[in-house]
Amino acid sequence: MDDFLVSLIGATLRVATPLIFATLGELFCERAGILNLGIEGIMFLGAFAGFTTASLTGSLWLGLIGAIISGMLSGLLLSFFAVRLGVNQHVSGLGLTLLATALSLFLFRVIFKENQNLPSVVPFQQLNLFPNNPILHEIFSQYLLTYIAIAIIPVVWFIIFRTNYGLKIRSVGDNPEATDAAGINVYRLRTSALVIGGGLMAIGGAFLSIAQLGKFTFGIIEGRGWVCIALIIFGNWHPVKVLWGALLFGGVQALQSRLQITGIKLPYELFLALPYIVTIIALTLAGRNASYPAALLKPYKRE
Amino acid sequence: MSKLRIERAAAPLWAKPLIPIVAVLVTFLVTSVLIIIAKANPVSAYYHLLIEPLSTRFSVLEVLVKSTPLILTGIAVTVAFASGYFNIGAEGQLYAGAIAAAWIGSTFVNLPAIVVIPLMMLLGFLAGVIWALIPALLKIKLKVDEVVTTLLMNSIMVYVVSWLLNGVWRNPETGAQQSPEFFEAARYIKLAAKSRLHLGFIVALVVVVIIYILIKKTPLGLKMRASGASKAGAQFAGINVNRTMLVAALISGGIAGLAGVGEIAGIHYHLINELSAGYGYTGIIAATLGGLNPIGVLIAALFIGLIGTGSLNVSMALRVPVYLGDVVQSTLLLVTLAMLLLQNYRIKRI
Numbered sequence: 001m002d003d004f005l006v007s008l009i010g011a012t013l014r015v016a017t018p019l020i021f022a023t024l025g026e027l028f029c030e031r032a033g034i035l036n037l038g039i040e041g042i043m044f045l046g047a048f049a050g051f052t053t054a055s056l057t058g059s060l061w062l063g064l065i066g067a068i069i070s071g072m073l074s075g076l077l078l079s080f081f082a083v084r085l086g087v088n089q090h091v092s093g094l095g096l097t098l099l100a101t102a103l104s105l106f107l108f109r110v111i112f113k114e115n116q117n118l119p120s121v122v123p124f125q126q127l128n129l130f131p132n133n134p135i136l137h138e139i140f141s142q143y144l145l146t147y148i149a150i151a152i153i154p155v156v157w158f159i160i161f162r163t164n165y166g167l168k169i170r171s172v173g174d175n176p177e178a179t180d181a182a183g184i185n186v187y188r189l190r191t192s193a194l195v196i197g198g199g200l201m202a203i204g205g206a207f208l209s210i211a212q213l214g215k216f217t218f219g220i221i222e223g224r225g226w227v228c229i230a231l232i233i234f235g236n237w238h239p240v241k242v243l244w245g246a247l248l249f250g251g252v253q254a255l256q257s258r259l260q261i262t263g264i265k266l267p268y269e270l271f272l273a274l275p276y277i278v279t280i281i282a283l284t285l286a287g288r289n290a291s292y293p294a295a296l297l298k299p300y301k302r303e
Numbered sequence: 304m305s306k307l308r309i310e311r312a313a314a315p316l317w318a319k320p321l322i323p324i325v326a327v328l329v330t331f332l333v334t335s336v337l338i339i340i341a342k343a344n345p346v347s348a349y350y351h352l353l354i355e356p357l358s359t360r361f362s363v364l365e366v367l368v369k370s371t372p373l374i375l376t377g378i379a380v381t382v383a384f385a386s387g388y389f390n391i392g393a394e395g396q397l398y399a400g401a402i403a404a405a406w407i408g409s410t411f412v413n414l415p416a417i418v419v420i421p422l423m424m425l426l427g428f429l430a431g432v433i434w435a436l437i438p439a440l441l442k443i444k445l446k447v448d449e450v451v452t453t454l455l456m457n458s459i460m461v462y463v464v465s466w467l468l469n470g471v472w473r474n475p476e477t478g479a480q481q482s483p484e485f486f487e488a489a490r491y492i493k494l495a496a497k498s499r500l501h502l503g504f505i506v507a508l509v510v511v512v513i514i515y516i517l518i519k520k521t522p523l524g525l526k527m528r529a530s531g532a533s534k535a536g537a538q539f540a541g542i543n544v545n546r547t548m549l550v551a552a553l554i555s556g557g558i559a560g561l562a563g564v565g566e567i568a569g570i571h572y573h574l575i576n577e578l579s580a581g582y583g584y585t586g587i588i589a590a591t592l593g594g595l596n597p598i599g600v601l602i603a604a605l606f607i608g609l610i611g612t613g614s615l616n617v618s619m620a621l622r623v624p625v626y627l628g629d630v631v632q633s634t635l636l637l638v639t640l641a642m643l644l645l646q647n648y649r650i651k652r653i
Contacts, residue, residue, distance in 0.1 A: 035450070087640045090389050090450050091591055095636040098584060102629030103337075109624035110341045223458050230455055267470065269462035276455040280437070283447045292448075 006138045008254050013139075013146050014212065016243075016250030018043070018204035020149040023228040023235070023242045024156050025071075025200030030232060031160060032193035033173035033295040034082050037093025039201050040225030041100030042074045046202025047209040048104035051216040052111060054121045063121075063210045064203065071202025074100055075194035083190045086299030097225070108216060123214035143211045145203070150243070157239040169193055173293035176300040186300050201225070230279035236291055249275045307650050314646045322646065323592060323603075326639040333638070334631050343621040351620050352613035352627070362612055364498040370608030371569070372397070372579070374507040375562035376586025377593060377600040378514050379555045385518060385595045386527040386551035387534055387544075392438060392453030393559040394583025395460035399434035400427035400560025401567045402467065405482040405574035408489035408567070416488040423489060424506070424564055431560020432553045434460065439552035443545040449552070457583065464576060472574065482574035491569040503565030508601075510558055515597040527551050559583060588636040594643070607632055 022043055029036040036042075049070035054063025074096060081092040112119050124143050130136035160166040168189055172179045176186045204224070209216045227249060235242035256271035335345035356362045376393045383390035403426040411419055438452035468480040491502035518524040526547045529537040537544050566578050589607055593599030614628025 037450075037454075081637060081640060085641055085644055087644065090391065091587060092637065092640055094391065094584060094587060095633055095640065098581075098588070098629070098633035099637060102626050102633050106337060106624050106626040106630050107340075109626065223461070226454055226458050229451060233451065267466050269466035269469070273459045273462040276458045280441070280452055280455055283452065284441055284445060 003138075004258065006135050008251070008258060010139050010141065011254035011258070012247060012250040013142055014250070015253045016246040017143070017146045017149045018207045018224060019228055019231060019246040019249060020153065020204075020243060021145075021207065022201040022204035022225060023231045023246060024152065024239060025197040025204070026228050026232050027156065027160075027237060027239060027242060028169070028193045028197040028200070029075075030237060030296055031173045031293055032169045032190045033176060033293055033298065033300075034078075034190055034194060035089050035093060035297055036075075036078060036082075036194065036197060036201075037090060037229070038074060038078050038096030038100065038198075039093075039228055040221060040223070041097030042071050042198050042201040043205035043225050044097075044221045045070050045074060045100040045104050046205030047220045048108055048205075048216055049202065050206030051121065051209040052108070054210050055119060056111075060121070060124055060210050064206055067202040067206035067210075068199045071198035071200070071205075072195045073198070074202070075196070075198025076191065078198070079191040079194040082299070083187055083194065086301050089297050089299070105218065118215050118217065120215045121210060124211040143207070145207050145211055149207075153239050153243050160239065170293075173295055176295050176298075180300070180302065186302070190300075201228075204228075227275060230276060234279050234282050237293065307652060309648050310651055311647060312649050314649050318649075319594075319646065322642045323594070323599075323639060326592075326635060326642045327606075329642075330631060330635040330638050334627070334634055337627065337630060338623060341621075341623045341627075343617075343623045348617050348621055348623055348627070351616040352610060352631070355616045355620075356609055356612040361498060362616075364495055364500045366605065366608045366612045367504050368499045368501070368570070368608075369611045370605045371501075371503045371507050372562040372566055372582040373585055373589050373604040373607050374601055375503075375510060375565065376559055376582045377589030377604045378507075378510055378586075378597060379558035379562070380586045380590035381593070381595050381597060381600050382514060382518070382527075382551050382558065383555035384590055385531045386548055387531040388439070388442070388548045388552045388555070389450045390435065390438075390453050390552055390555045391450050391587070392435060392456045392583070393555070393562075393586050394579060394581065395453070395457040396431040396434045396556040396559035397563040397566075397579050397583050398460045398464050399430040399556075400563030401574055401578055402464065402563075403427045403430035403560070404564040404567045405472070408485035408572070409483035411489075412486050414488065416492075419489045420491070420502075420568075423568060424561060427560045427564035428557040429560070431556040431558070431563070433556075434560070435552050435556025439549050439556075442552070443549050461576075464574070464578075468574065468576060480576060485568065485572040489568060490572060491565065499570060501565070501569030503569040506561060506565060510561065511597050511601050514554075514558075518597065523547070523550065559586070562586075585632065588632055591636055591643075592639050 022039060026036055026039055046067040050063045050067030053066030054060045078096050081087050082089050126141045126143055129140040168184055172186055172189045180186050205221060208220050231242055231245040234245040252271055252274055256268045259266055260268055331349060338345045338348045356366055379393050404423050407423040407426055434456060438449050438456055441447035441452055442449040472482040473480060494500045526542045529542055530544045530547045534544050562582060567574060571578060585607060589600050589604040592603035610628045610631055614625050617623045617627055618625040
């Protein structure tokens, strides 16, 4: 049973990694007042761009950079619609998801053709911090990106709550009119949040393709972006609480895949649907207490 | 000498139909870059995408087949969006309808078609309503954002379907993940020989007409449009905005459910995980492109169906990946969103 628990903890961290990156990305966007429903597509594009760059250049790190650039460009594209033009954030965000997904599939086929065997790269290897201790070895045998994911949580917290930039982001998400009156460029600030957010989301996607799988499959994201939309509410727009949410989700996922192996008969779909159900319940209970950024979904127009 | 000035005012009426046309042209210009990347000639690619499907009887009918679910999900989205309720959950509601149909169509073997088909439509509609009910109630009772909840309900539905297909509906002999076959009487009749065009297309057209009348000609439609234009304004005029949004959300869910019924009773005859190719989301494209006007949505859905059929031709003739169709559709959505803003401006001579 100890083995079971130890491997469960290890797997939980692995499942949580892409969620942490992408949810922190969404946090930047939403704190600045933009609901980014492009997240699912940006993660998909990040997985594609990361894999493709890594495969063509032979460097996983260049792959990661390629993914980040693809995510930042996606954020920039969305900012043109949701910030500059101020169109409906739901529709433009979903539009970005559809476009980024279609574009990835299209370019993947152009570059790698229709192949019987999926192309692959040798992915990032797990670091082995405690080679001699069997328990710690199992838990801390993780990808570098997992450690980075956990390390950037305090960084994001610091940026949002302790820096001048973070203060501006929060104020533009709560009251863009007042922010503008204080002489701050609302458009530029929101755009920067979307670009940073997009980059983080893409890392989440790229983790799956160039660390965990070494492949790009068409079902690689499979709704993880929507999980992040749920996690951000669950975590009340706070970076540290987001971590707990991501770990909880990762734990449930890791548990269900392990229970399946042990042969215990449980409808695993219930486990998979659980985070969504819990989020809806959490939303219901939080009701008006949920601390939505006040100007979320409200386009800002300078008259 | 007169100068021209752009000012903020409603664009002249004649300019409105120009917007989607210009959006289509801009989209083709943008996406031709990708066709060149795929080493094909954009002009011939667009010939295969847009003209070739209209050249044979079979492929014209195939365009209608592909449009059928999109007309319904597009109308479903329209009813909700026009009322200020952002239902992103048409995908899940579609599957809810399909589940109801899958049950009826494989259970009541002894019923004649005249009974079982209407029963299936009714229950499919109701299933969509039920799946739409939870987010709608949360919205009007507790002000929980419907975009997030409807989106989450889509994800939950994925697992409901997978649970059914892995459990009670798993084929005990082959292990295939599909529900039992429809019996003959429960299948939608074919509208034309040697084609896949089915009764669902007529259902979709009828729904377009009903919703057109509902939105444009009835008191409820007026309330819906008022709520969509300005919740505060509608409230001030004495309209019960919450109840109006609830009704719109439920009608929307029901129509999306009908789309699911059509796909299963008209094409597949059993429930599978991949029943919908994202029709619930594509419905948002159709609704936006059609300017939330049922007739416009019908035209937009037919156009998207054309692109869907044509993208197969492009990939066969020119080896351009079939996903060109998806790229064109999503680009068109974004371009249209930007173009729609032009409605608020007119050019004036001063």
